[in-house]
Amino acid sequence: MAHEVVRRVEQYGPKLAELAAGNEELGRLSDETVGLLRSAGVLRLLQDRKFGGYAAHPRDFAEAVMAVSRHDGAAGWVCGVVGVHPWEVAQMDPRLSQEIWGADPETWIASPYMPNGIAEPVDDGYVLSGRWPFSSGTDHCDWVFLGALVGDGKGRPASPPTVLHVVLPRSSYEIIEDSWDVIGLSGTGSKDVVVDGAFIPDYRTVNQDEVSAGEAAERHGVTEPLYRLPFTSMFPLGITSAVIGICQGALDAHLALQRDRVAVTGVQIRDDPYVLYAAGEAAAEIAASRVQLLDGISRIYDKVAAGEPVTIEDRSTVRRNQVRCAWRAVSALDEIFTRSGGNVIRRDNPLQRHWRDAHVGLAHMIHVPGAAYHANSVAGMGLELPPPLRVMI
Known part of the structure; x- marks a missing residue:
C-alpha cells in the first residue's frame, strides 16, 4: 500500500541524508540516490495501476515527498516535481502512456511547464522549438513535459494565446550541461533543455486549461477522482x-x-x-x-x-x-x-x-x-x- 512507500523512505532516510552533500557537489542526484527513490516507489505513487503504479491518494504522495525532503531537499524536490508527471500522463491519450511505460514502467518524465516554446500546427500535430530552464531531475528522465504556446504559422504566438502541455522523448531534446549553477537545491540538476524543430503528434499534447480545470481525463474515459x-x-x-x-x-x-x-x-x-x-x-x-x-x-x-x-x-x-x-x-x-x-x-x-x-x-x-x-x-x-x-x- 501507499503508506509502505513512506515506511521505506524512513528506512532509507539515513542513507539519503548521507548522500545529500555529494548530490549538491555533483549538481544532480547521484545514481545511488535515484536507486533508493526507485526502490521506495515514491515516483510511482500517482502512476496508473495499469503500469504497476499505486494511483494513491494525493495526500499519501505529499507525505512521501515530505519524508524524502526531510533527509535530502534536492531528492525530495525531484520527487515532488517528477512524481506529478505520471498523474498527468494518466489523463492523456493511452498511446502516450504505452509509449512511455510499455517497456519500462519505471521510466521518469521531466518538465518544466512554462510556455517557453512555440508549437506551430502541422498535419496531425505540431513542430516545436524553444528553450526551457529548470528541468528538475532531467538527467534521470527519458521523456519531458514542456509548456508551449500554439503558433500563428509565422513563429509568433497565436492570438488569443493557447497553452499546451506537450510530451517529448529524450531523442527530441537536448540537455544543456553547464546551465545549473545555483546556491540551493543544486542536487536537483534542474538544467535547461532545448528543442529545435521537433515534431509532436497530437496525442502527445493536452490543453493546459483542460488540465487546470480537471477536465482532460474525461476526454479519455478516465473516471478515478485522482485524475480529475x-x-x-x-x-x-x-x-x-x-x-x-x-x-x-x-x-x-x-x-x-x-x-x-x-x-x-x-x-x-x-x-x-x-x-x-x-x-x-x-x-x-x-x-x-x-x-x-x-x-x-x-x-x-x-x-x-x-x-x-x-x-x-x-x-x-x-x-x-x-x-x-x-x-x-x-x-x-x-x-x-x-x-x-x-x-x-x-x-x-x-x-x-x-x-x-x-x-x-x-x-x-x-x-x-x-x-x-x-x-x-x-x-x-x-x-x-x-x-x-x-x-x-
Whole structure:
C-alpha cells in the first residue's frame, strides 16, 4: 500500500541524508540516490495501476515527498516535481502512456511547464522549438513535459494565446550541461533543455486549461477522482511538500545540534528558555503548514469523489493556503537558523543546506503570494477573476 512507500523512505532516510552533500557537489542526484527513490516507489505513487503504479491518494504522495525532503531537499524536490508527471500522463491519450511505460514502467518524465516554446500546427500535430530552464531531475528522465504556446504559422504566438502541455522523448531534446549553477537545491540538476524543430503528434499534447480545470481525463474515459483533480492543485502540492519537508529536516538538525551545544556564556542551550521557545514555536508552525497543505488537497479530492463541482473559489483557496504553508514553514526555519550558533554556517553542517534549499524552493513562482492572495479575495467576493489572476488558480 501507499503508506509502505513512506515506511521505506524512513528506512532509507539515513542513507539519503548521507548522500545529500555529494548530490549538491555533483549538481544532480547521484545514481545511488535515484536507486533508493526507485526502490521506495515514491515516483510511482500517482502512476496508473495499469503500469504497476499505486494511483494513491494525493495526500499519501505529499507525505512521501515530505519524508524524502526531510533527509535530502534536492531528492525530495525531484520527487515532488517528477512524481506529478505520471498523474498527468494518466489523463492523456493511452498511446502516450504505452509509449512511455510499455517497456519500462519505471521510466521518469521531466518538465518544466512554462510556455517557453512555440508549437506551430502541422498535419496531425505540431513542430516545436524553444528553450526551457529548470528541468528538475532531467538527467534521470527519458521523456519531458514542456509548456508551449500554439503558433500563428509565422513563429509568433497565436492570438488569443493557447497553452499546451506537450510530451517529448529524450531523442527530441537536448540537455544543456553547464546551465545549473545555483546556491540551493543544486542536487536537483534542474538544467535547461532545448528543442529545435521537433515534431509532436497530437496525442502527445493536452490543453493546459483542460488540465487546470480537471477536465482532460474525461476526454479519455478516465473516471478515478485522482485524475480529475485540477492541475493547479496538484502541481503545487509536490513542490510545497518538498519545502515543508526541508523545513522539518532543518528542525531535526537544529534540535540535534542544540542537545549538547554550550553558549559562549557557558550555559547549555538545553537550559536556554529563549532558544527552546523558538524551537517549539517553529515546530508548531511547520506542523501547521503540513496539516493545512494535506487538508487542502484532501478537501478538493473529496469534492471530486462526491461528484461535486470544484469552483474557482475552491481552487483559489487551496492555492492561497498552499502558498501560505510554504512561507510559514520557511519563516519558522529562519527563526531557528538564527538561533543555531555560529557553526551553523559551516558547509559540513546540514542545517545550512536545508536553509539554502528552503529559500530557493520558496522562490518558485507557485509560492509568489501576491496574485494568489489577490485572486482568492476576489473569488471570495463572488466576482469573476480577470485573466491575469486566473493563471495557476
